[in-house]
Amino acid sequence: MRPLMLFSALLLGMLGFSGGARAQAEEQALVDRATLTLQEMMGPADNTGDARALLRNAKGVLICPRVFRAGFFIGGEFGECVLAARGGGGSWSSPAFYSLVGGSFGLQAGLQDAQVISLIMTQKGLNAVLDSQFKFGAEAGLAFATLGRSIQGATTAAVGADIVTIGRSRGLFAGITLDGAVLSANSSAMRAYFGREASARQVVVAMELHNPGSDPLRGALMRLGGPESGGGNSAAPSGGTTQGSAAPGRVQTESLPPASGGRR
Numbered sequence: 001m002r003p004l005m006l007f008s009a010l011l012l013g014m015l016g017f018s019g020g021a022r023a024q025a026e027e028q029a030l031v032d033r034a035t036l037t038l039q040e041m042m043g044p045a046d047n048t049g050d051a052r053a054l055l056r057n058a059k060g061v062l063i064c065p066r067v068f069r070a071g072f073f074i075g076g077e078f079g080e081c082v083l084a085a086r087g088g089g090g091s092w093s094s095p096a097f098y099s100l101v102g103g104s105f106g107l108q109a110g111l112q113d114a115q116v117i118s119l120i121m122t123q124k125g126l127n128a129v130l131d132s133q134f135k136f137g138a139e140a141g142l143a144f145a146t147l148g149r150s151i152q153g154a155t156t157a158a159v160g161a162d163i164v165t166i167g168r169s170r171g172l173f174a175g176i177t178l179d180g181a182v183l184s185a186n187s188s189a190m191r192a193y194f195g196r197e198a199s200a201r202q203v204v205v206a207m208e209l210h211n212p213g214s215d216p217l218r219g220a221l222m223r224l225g226g227p228e229s230g231g232g233n234s235a236a237p238s239g240g241t242t243q244g245s246a247a248p249g250r251v252q253t254e255s256l257p258p259a260s261g262g263r264r
Helices: 002-042 046-057 123-130 185-193 202-205 214-225
Strands: 060-068 075-087 096-102 113-120 133-134 146-147 163-169 172-174 182-184
Touching: 002 046, 002 060, 002 075, 002 113, 002 163, 002 214, 046 113, 046 214, 060 096, 060 123, 075 113, 075 202, 075 214, 096 185, 096 202, 096 214, 113 123, 123 202, 185 202
Parallel strands: 146 163
Antiparallel strands: 060 075, 060 113, 075 096, 096 182, 113 163, 133 182, 163 172
């Protein structure tokens, strides 16, 4: 009887370890997709220089590798996201995990999914996102900017915004708004990824927890959000400064015209 009990305990332990490893693998896959999304959306120097200028001054960044639309302006769960924040020394935190749920996104007709990056430009905006639930477009005192079909001129279009959102679908920058979408911290994902209970503030503000699997994402943020360097080499980012605050509650939306010149 005793050997059977020992075998059962060992089997349960192995199953628990396997389940934990599988859960962490899922979260790591999300972090890896977020890294790729950041590189794809911020990387090409001929089209995204202004977006990188915003990233250099951002307090934090929310990356949603795939935002799904269930149907034509129909509500539902739309995607999983990661949030990272800039530290005092210019480094970036490990990611906190969030779920995005909404009524209807302002996706253009025919778009089924998109990559979305929200640049959080002010401490006020970061504090709002770190609350238990954050609703895009409805937070009093926050100004939002949405960049459309081109992101050239983004630094001008986003002046005064607390949060700047950029969308991309099928390789092209696309008009997208997240108004009405609710962002909620995913505590189970953070528990799986860091091996203990953790709040988003502990991860991205206090930086009490770290998973080495997030180092490629943190490195990409430092490289793409660091000072401009002609050779494109990695450089530690300078301390971020924010634009002047907008009027309380003002929401600004800018859909920019297509960039001049042909695409490659």
